[in-house]
Amino acid sequence: MKKIITIFGSTGNLMYKKLLPALNTLIRNNYLTKDTEIYLIARKDYFLDDYIAEAKKEMTSDIEWDLVKPFLNYINMDISNINDYIKLKEIINKNGDALDKMFYLAVPPQLFPVIAKGISESGLITKTDEFARIVFEKPFGEDLKSAKEINTKLWQYFEEKQIYRIDHYLGKEMIQNVLVVRFSNIIFENNWDHNSIKNIIILAKEKEGIFNRGNYYDKVGALKDMVQSHLMQMVALITMEKPNSFTSDEIKDEKVKAIKSLRIEKENIILGQYEGYKNVKNVDFESNTETFVYAKAYIDNDRWRGVPIHLITGKQLDEKRSEIIINFKHTDKHFKSSKQNKLVIKVAPIEGVNFIINVKEAGLNEKIVPATLDYCHSCEVIGNTPEAYEKLLLDLSNQQNSLFTRWDEIETSWKIIDDLKKQEITPIIYKNYQELKTKILKVSEDLEYDL
Ligand SMILES: NC(=O)c1ccc[n+]([C@@H]2O[C@H](COP(=O)([O-])OP(=O)(O)OC[C@H]3O[C@@H](n4cnc5c(N)ncnc54)[C@H](OP(=O)(O)O)[C@@H]3O)[C@@H](O)[C@H]2O)c1
Numbered sequence: 001m002k003k004i005i006t007i008f009g010s011t012g013n014l015m016y017k018k019l020l021p022a023l024n025t026l027i028r029n030n031y032l033t034k035d036t037e038i039y040l041i042a043r044k045d046y047f048l049d050d051y052i053a054e055a056k057k058e059m060t061s062d063i064e065w066d067l068v069k070p071f072l073n074y075i076n077m078d079i080s081n082i083n084d085y086i087k088l089k090e091i092i093n094k095n096g097d098a099l100d101k102m103f104y105l106a107v108p109p110q111l112f113p114v115i116a117k118g119i120s121e122s123g124l125i126t127k128t129d130e131f132a133r134i135v136f137e138k139p140f141g142e143d144l145k146s147a148k149e150i151n152t153k154l155w156q157y158f159e160e161k162q163i164y165r166i167d168h169y170l171g172k173e174m175i176q177n178v179l180v181v182r183f184s185n186i187i188f189e190n191n192w193d194h195n196s197i198k199n200i201i202i203l204a205k206e207k208e209g210i211f212n213r214g215n216y217y218d219k220v221g222a223l224k225d226m227v228q229s230h231l232m233q234m235v236a237l238i239t240m241e242k243p244n245s246f247t248s249d250e251i252k253d254e255k256v257k258a259i260k261s262l263r264i265e266k267e268n269i270i271l272g273q274y275e276g277y278k279n280v281k282n283v284d285f286e287s288n289t290e291t292f293v294y295a296k297a298y299i300d301n302d303r304w305r306g307v308p309i310h311l312i313t314g315k316q317l318d319e320k321r322s323e324i325i326i327n328f329k330h331t332d333k334h335f336k337s338s339k340q341n342k343l344v345i346k347v348a349p350i351e352g353v354n355f356i357i358n359v360k361e362a363g364l365n366e367k368i369v370p371a372t373l374d375y376c377h378s379c380e381v382i383g384n385t386p387e388a389y390e391k392l393l394l395d396l397s398n399q400q401n402s403l404f405t406r407w408d409e410i411e412t413s414w415k416i417i418d419d420l421k422k423q424e425i426t427p428i429i430y431k432n433y434q435e436l437k438t439k440i441l442k443v444s445e446d447l448e449y450d451l
Pocket of ligand 1: 008009010011012013014015017042043044079105106107108109111137138139168
């Protein structure tokens, strides 16, 4: 069956940085066959060669244009004009009705409703189209109210199974690995609760600031940009109960239940803003937007009662590191010098799993020392492991929706973020990560290291 991929926002940063390189990889590896047609939609009045010339200027990675160009078509459109959607439909259907069709909205979220309306009213997608899907980038809304408004409109036009909401963290190799590590290793599955686990740390630290994205970032901040989506997804995967089966819907049911039980008290939150943030272009000179979040959360259920989950994310910190760290409790009082076991799932930039155990030091003494069992995920693949967007585009192409977020996941996490926002916590200004670390350690006596 002929496959149609249509991307709105083809002149944007996401397209140049992620989507075009991912499409290139899928084409090179024959995941997209020759009968695939890719339609690049944007408002600039270009021919395809103009678009490619512009893309070459904007892109940092090399594209194999000889390979990719035969798949591409460029179409300029006014997204508020229904006639332009009707023309697009005629082009797509020029050789008979296209059935397998994907519409990817790589545009600011405020444009989601107008494009969705055009796609629906022109008949590009009808609710009965079995092989049609429409893809929305994050953030999905700015708060619960706006997310609900967008979603209500989408449900007027499309069936839930046609809607794919992206959280690109779910496409990362090691995030996909979380459930495998948890549920396919009996040593973890049987010890995954408050009896064995002391605390959980979920980190997503970035070294860089916000570059020139003041327009976007200053309205959003770290809570909405990172916690509502990526960190909540990580919490859900780590704390959810085992589903009856590992189908997409049963996994999502359990994730939603876990997030619904999440609690964060005001006194357990630290917000920060890096020094110099207010001088970035398009940032309000009196901005109170947070670029750093620390939150100590608890899951109120039998499995997790009393286990702190430390969430840490921010910009302009000491390093780029995204990890999930499970600190187990001390086991045996007889071995006082032993350390607690620790499982580290490394998400980025290094991908892998470390498990730290206690062993006797080599030699004649009886000293106990920690030893690391180190699995390097990236080393298993020649070259690089797949990029998140490669996996997500491939799943989209194959109508696999398990790595995309369902509406109730988004709704539940927005409720938490809205509640935190209501607290109106003023961010502290930080010069470096060390200052934040000192403050975090005051709130969290059980955190000795790992930050
Ligand atoms: N960039 C990333 O790394 C990244 C990561 C995760 C998620 N996202 C999400 O992906 C989406 C796109 O992000 P982006 O960084 O690519 O944004 P961007 O660079 O601002 O580009 C957005 C695209 O939307 C088009 N557009 C903007 N306003 C329009 C309008 N009124 N009518 C028609 N087209 C319009 C732009 O066309 P013109 O060129 O004509 O302005 C451009 O093609 C956003 O929802 C963002 O949150 C981005």
